[in-house]
Amino acid sequence: MAEIIAYVLIPVLYLATLAAYLPVAPVIAALRGLALVMQLLTGHIRLLAGVLYRRTPEFQALPPYRPQDEDVKAYRNYFFGPGFRDLRQLLILERRSYVRTVGDSFRAVTTRQFTAPTRTRAVTVPYGLTLYAGLCLGALLAVPPLGLLFGLHALVLLLLMGGARLVAGTLRALDRSVLLMKRLRTGMLCPHCFERVPYPAYDCPSPACRRRHADIRPGTYGLFRRRCECGQRMPTLLMLMSRDARLQAYCVYPHCGKPMNTDAGHMPETILPLIGGQAAGKTQLMAAMLLSLENAAADGGPAITLADEESNSNYQVLREVLRIRGHTRATQKALPRAHSFVLGSGRAERLVHLFDTAGERFVDRDETDALRYAREARTFVFVLDPMAVKAFWTSLAPGPDAPLDRTLASTVDPEEVFGRSIQAVAAMGAPLADSRLAVAVSKTDLLAGHGLAPDRPDDSDSARTWLRESLGLRSLVEAMEQEFREVRFFCTASVVDDDARVDASIGRFVAWCLRD
Incomplete structure (x- = not known):
């Protein structure tokens, strides 16, 4: 009987139980497969939150982008x-x-x-095989939704990356358009x-940082704001810099790297080179021009503000020299820095650069080649000292008492x-045929005091005739008119009265030079 129970009844009952279990097994x-799918999807959401939000070490599989590793020290x-x-x-962590x-x-x-079952294997093995089947099914079924979520993430990211580049390009184009409107097509002058x-x-x-950023325009390191390695944020566009929060600009060329004007790029620029021989009166004329603009501003004309500390300190010295009716010292032969x-x-704001260059540089060809600023100018000032012309002295009546001091004359023809x-x-490529030339006949206050000035010093044609006929500069005047689109002649007196008002001739001269 025991054998019947052991080898017949029990197997039959076991098989009957398995038969009853089979419909339930699927x-x-x-x-179990669904549970695995949900477990994997929940894990994906946890990884997504960890990678994008928590950013703790367990969610980092790749080294981060660090500002100290970048060429530009910014995030x-x-x-x-x-x-x-x-x-x-996310892909690496999801796979793991x-x-x-x-x-x-x-x-x-x-x-x-x-x-290590807790029950008999006759029961646990079929159940285990069922769970195996469920796990295999769940592992397969989890791949499509995980792939879909990952694909959606990648698609959204690609769209946002494309949108960010589109925004950056649009902002750059807008910034470029603003510069073109300000007539800064080739950039700003150092x-x-x-x-x-x-x-x-x-x-x-940040006062505690001062790291230099070569190109702050929208792009890799920010769209509207850039975050420096120190954490300080800075605008990426000139138009986002308010007047009180303009950043200090620097030249980007390796051989220079010096500070530029803070207003560079925020307004149109005018470049006005003063050309003339040594002791022709360029520096004194420049000082008188600035004082004339200051006088005009006090009378309700356009406001004038020195653009940097160096320009301001130099002007204060020159202004005092004019006030005491002294003579400015000779301009140093070193390359000039613009008086801005x-x-x-x-x-109506514009940034004006006046260049006063040592007269020696206009005689030596090797020296004039260094004056690259002139190629960007569209109005030139030629300071002509009539006392440097031999015909001027030969026309004077001979006598032991010369009416004028020859030591005040320029030594260069x-x-x-x-x-x-x-x-x-x-030779530098300046379009002289499209440029204007203002000829400033200097020291006419000395000439007028001895009755040697033109009859009508405030008239361009009268000054032109005087240069051609009285001083014999016919060929020079013709060369000027041949080289330049427009030439105007001015008799200038770089002197001030007791009220620090500059001579009226300077006002007319400046108005023409700075005319748009």
Whole structure:
């Protein structure tokens, strides 16, 4: 009887139980597979939150973008590298999580149902096989939704990356359009090396940092704001810099790197080179021009503000020299730095650069080649000292008491200065045929005091005739009118009265030079 029970009844009952279990097994397998799918999807959401939000070490599979590793010491915009890095991290971590979760599930079934069951294996093995089937099904079914979520993430990221680049390009184009409207097509002038800077470099505004950023325009390191390595934020566009928060600009050329005017790029620029021989009166004329603009501003004319500390300190010295009716010292032969000032207000503002160059540089061809600023000018000033013309002295009545002091005259012939300097400027590519020339006949206050000035010093034609006929500069005048589109002659007196009012001749001269 025992054998019948052991070998017949029990197997029959076991097979009957298995037969009854088989219809239920697919449901159990499906439920286990669904549980695995939900477990994997929940893990994906946890990884997504960890990678994008928490950013703790366990969610970092790739080295981060660090400002200290960048050529530009700033944090990257999320959509210019870090976003794609997060996508790669999510893929790596998701793959690891998938393998670990599925593997742990299979190992748990193996342990509980096969290697160390708590019940008889006759019961646990069929159940374990069912769970195996469910896990296999769940592992397969989880791939499409995980792939879909990852694909949606990648698609959204690609769209945002494309949108970020479109925004950056649009902002750059807008910034470029603003520069074109300000007639800064080739960039801003560096007052030290005279090169056109397409876009200046800027220092971090934090006093404790001062890292230099070569190109702050929208792009890799920010769209509207850039975050420096120190954490300080700075605008990426000139139009986003308010007047009180303009950053210090620097020349980007390696051989220079010196500070530019803070107003560079925020307004149109006018370049006005003063050409003339040594002791022709260029420096005194420049000082008188600035004082004339200051007088005009006090009378309700356009406001004038010196653009930097160096220009301001130099002007204060020159202004005092004019006030005491002294003589300015000779301009140093070193390359000049522009004397810069902001003229006007609001939309009428413009940055004016006056260049006063040592007269020796206009005689030596090797020296004039260094005056690169002249190629960007469209109005030139030629300072002509009539006392430097031999015909001027030969026309004077002979006598032991000369009416004028010869030591005040320039030692260089104006025709030589004009010929060499214009030849050098033309060789640099300056469009002289489209430019204007203001001929400033200097020291006419000395001439007028001895009755030697033109009959009508305030008339251009009268001054032109006087130069041609009285001083014998017919060929020089013809050369000027041949080289330039428009030439105007001015008799100038760089002197001031007791009220620090500059001579009226300077006002007319300045108005023509700065005319748009």
